[in-house]
């Protein structure tokens with residue numbers, strides 16, 4: 001069978017020029033999904049183009065993505081990244097992946113053994129927000145999470161990413177090997193601290209002394225990761241096939257923009273990511289907050305209200321001037337104002353760039369995809385900023401409207417009366433609230449402590465503001481509400 005690895009690709013496709021034989025699996029990455037291919041794997045590839053180095057990836061999938069791993073192996077671990085600009089597309093073959101494992105193809109032990117090999121210096125992760133099994137209210141491990149309960153009962157047969165990491169660290173300690181660094185590349189605030197809390201809480205349940213060993217030997221650098229990478233669709237794969245002249249089922253399309261800010265804190269070395277465009281800094285937190293509130297916060301606002309208004313993609317919401325203005329105002333008036341950034345950061349320019357990125361018509365990023373897992377995303381995207389404003393008695397009408405949009409969305413019925421396919425780990429709780437409430441849906445949703453903490457539900461004015469926005473949404477629909485909540489008439 002012809003694959004990307006066996007054919008001569010057309011001249012407009014950038015192909016690797018370095019010797020792959022030197023690569024070793026020094027980074028084990030958990031979560032070979034859309035994002036990792038177009039971000040960390042591509043950045044390492046850029047580094048390898050500029051410097052002779054043995055840093056390579058072993059990709060691991062624990063949940064789903066089995067066919068993807070089979071396809072990846074069938075094409076010698078090569079795949080194409082297509083960067084879709086508003087006018088033109090660049091195609092690049094990424095070759096920084098050395099090998100791959102899947103729990104159902106290779107078994108649990110093979111993955112633990114790989115992570116315990118002496119050359120492994122970093123375990124990185126893009127496992128989605130819910131992969132960390134954290135209670136967002138407390139930031140601690142959720143000891144009632146079914147995966148955690150199962151892994152603590154049988155630590156040699158882990159299922160969660162945390163369980164695998166802890167089992168591999170136990171094996172390394174037993175073998176007298178050094179530890180590795182654990183690097184989260186997920187969209188969660190202080191992702192390094194959160195990964196550390198989850199892993200230490202998990203290890204403490206097994207053995208306090210082992211947990212202290214982890215604390216002294218493992219580092220957990222935080223990272224801010226950014227590139228819009230929608231899920232691959234048959235249409236994007238078909239157009240990439242035309243450009244490559246061969247099918248590539250592992251190919252992924254994304255926007256041209258890319259950013260990676262990494263806390264420089266690695267116990268066993270790291271690639272020279274700077275050569276691939278990453279920024280290595282001492283403190284990532286301000287960059288994370290900027291991105292989570294301004295980019296992801298407005299993404300979620302557009303996703304819930306855009307979906308309700310009947311817009312399938314983010315670029316469709318941007319073609320509606322009222323949505324575009326509202327997103328910009330949300331960024332500037334209600335998110336940027338909550339941030340403390342290093343001197344010289346230009347948040348106005350950042351917001352302008354975000355609007356331009358969201359507008360890219362080549363990028364078919366579904367509002368439904370971004371709307372997924374809201375219970376895991378809202379705390380860092382909306383709630384932290386809402387708390388900031390309420391402490392200062394400042395108005396936040398767009399955050400309130402976004403939140404009301406989410407509450408309407410999780411009700412599972414759109415403005416045309418059609419069912420919404422709501423995907424969320426808390427779906428059962430949402431359904432229970434909707435099925436057993438009369439007029440108190442909003443109040444009951446706002447009383448979910450794992451999303452909203454314990455103070456907001458006691459703030460009567462806040463609850464009634466969200467209730468009013470929710471009722472208005474029901475009565476008038478998302479388009480009218482977005483238009484009437486725009487606080488200035490200035491068009492962006």
Ligand code: NAI
Pocket residue numbers: 030031032033034035036061062063064065126127128129130131132160161185186187188225226227228229230231
């Ligand atoms: P995806 O759906 O393509 O891949 C998700 C990956 O997570 C899969 O490899 C799956 O095996 C793994 N996974 C899911 N649940 C898991 C669990 N409980 N434990 C372990 N692994 C689990 O999604 P995609 O686009 O790769 O995004 C993944 C994450 O990357 C996002 O949730 C976000 O935190 C981060 N990210 C994504 C961006 C994007 O635009 N797609 C941009 C910036 C960050």
Ligand code: CS2
Pocket residue numbers: 187225226227228229295296299300369370371377
């Ligand atoms: C999006 C993000 O799916 C979502 O929730 O908001 O994945 C977004 O595309 C990225 O964070 C951009 O870096």
